[in-house]
Amino acid sequence: GALVYQYPRRTICKSGTSMRMECQAVGFQATSVAWYRQSPQKTFELIALSTVNSAIKYEQNFTQEKFPISHPNLSFSSMTVLNAYLEDRGLYLCGARSGVSNERLFFGHGTKLSVL
Amino acid sequence: AQSVTQPDARVTVSEGASLQLRCKYSSSVTPYLFWYVQYPRQGLQLLLKYYSGDPVVQGVNGFEAEFSKSNSSFHLRKASVHWSDSAVYFCAVSMGANSAGNKLTFGIGTRVLVRP
Numbered sequence: 001g002a003l004v005y006q007y008p009r010r011t012i013c014k015s016g017t018s019m020r021m022e023c024q025a026v027g028f029q030a031t032s033v034a035w036y037r038q039s040p041q042k043t044f045e046l047i048a049l050s051t052v053n054s055a056i057k058y059e060q061n062f063t064q065e066k067f068p069i070s071h072p073n074l075s076f077s078s079m080t081v082l083n084a085y086l087e088d089r090g091l092y093l094c095g096a097r098s099g100v101s102n103e104r105l106f107f108g109h110g111t112k113l114s115v116l
Numbered sequence: 117a118q119s120v121t122q123p124d125a126r127v128t129v130s131e132g133a134s135l136q137l138r139c140k141y142s143s144s145v146t147p148y149l150f151w152y153v154q155y156p157r158q159g160l161q162l163l164l165k166y167y168s169g170d171p172v173v174q175g176v177n178g179f180e181a182e183f184s185k186s187n188s189s190f191h192l193r194k195a196s197v198h199w200s201d202s203a204v205y206f207c208a209v210s211m212g213a214n215s216a217g218n219k220l221t222f223g224i225g226t227r228v229l230v231r232p
Contacts, residue, residue, distance in 0.1 A: 006159075034219070043206065044160075044222040093159055095220075104150075105220065109159040 002028040004096050006108035013084050014116050020080040021111040023094030029074035030096035034105065035067070039090040047092075050077060084115050118143040118209050122223035130231050131199050137192040137226045139207030147209035149190040150220065151181055154204045163205075166190065177201070202230045 005024040013019045023033060035047040048058040050071040058064060071077040077096070081088050091112050095105035119142045129135050141147060151163040164175025171183040181192045190207060207223040 036220075043224045044220070046219060046221075049219060091159070095160075104162060104165060107152075107160040107162075 002026070002106050004030075004094060004106045004108040006092075006094050006111050008111055009109060010112045010114070012114045012116060015085055016083055018080055018082045019084055019113060020078055021092055021094075021113075023077045023079075023096065023108055025075045025096045025106070028096075028098045028106070030077065030098065031074060032097050033069075033071055033077040034095040035069065035077075035079050036093040036095065037090050038093065038110075039087075042090075044093065047079070081113065084113065086115050089113055089115050118147055118211060118221050120207050120209055120221055120223035122205075122207055122226050124226045125224070126227045126229070128229045128231060129197055132196050135192075135194045135197045135201070135228065137205050137207075137228070139190045139192065139223060141188050141190065141207075141209050143188075143209060143211065145211070146185060147211050149181075149183060150208040150210070151175065151179070151190070151192050152206045152208060152222075154206065154225070156203070160206065163192070197228075197230050199230045199232055202228055204228070 003026045007022045031052050033050045036044040038044045046059045047062045048056050050056045050069050056069050069079045091110040093107055093110045095107045097105050121140045149166040152160040153163050163179050164173050166173045166183045174180050179194050183190050204225045204227045206225045208220040210220050
């Protein structure tokens with residue numbers, strides 16, 4: 001079956017430092033990857049959409065300078081939170097899907113980021 | 117731009133009782149509709165989805181949802197809940213076949229507590 005693994009599950013970083021999280025698709029080819037953030041007591045916000053061989057599209061309020069994303073092949077994506085501060089706390093979810101139209105997103109368990 | 121409203125932040129039900137979670141959306145065209153569940157300390161799992169056809173869709177674990185175009189709603193139901201259904205439920209929409217399942221807009225979620 002199709003699975004998405006995210007690593008690490010939980011992480012703590014000091015304010016002002018950076019943290020990289022990874023997303024691995026197993027059992028299918030992840031042509032598209034979406035990164036979401038769920039801040040405490042809030043819903044999920046889309047950070048960016050990444051499609052292999054296309055430019056990464058960032059949503060308003062999120063930038064490549066703050067959340068650089070790499071999507072080098074059909075099974076792997078990573079995102080870094082640069083200069084993390086308290087407002088960057090939350091659960092970061094990776095959702096991946098294959099190129100088939102209407103194919104749903106498969107989500108990982110997320111990376112929970114705490115900032116001290 | 118589309119939006120999703122889940123008017124009930126918290127719902128408490130007794131085990132064995134029925135459950136209905138409300139979801140209304142705002143969109144210029146009929147979107148693709150989803151219900152996801154987030155169990156404690158976990159990511160998102162898809163319960164069910166609606167693209168077209170029969171407005172009542174069946175999902176996992178006995179859940180079903182009914183799409184109403186006239187009401188712009190996609191309410192989730194379960195006839196008899198179990199304590200393990202305690203979780204946060206998110207309604208989500210996406211637009212168009214090319215982006216189906218990728219650019220999801222989520223509601224704020226409804227926290228369900230099932231009492232023994």
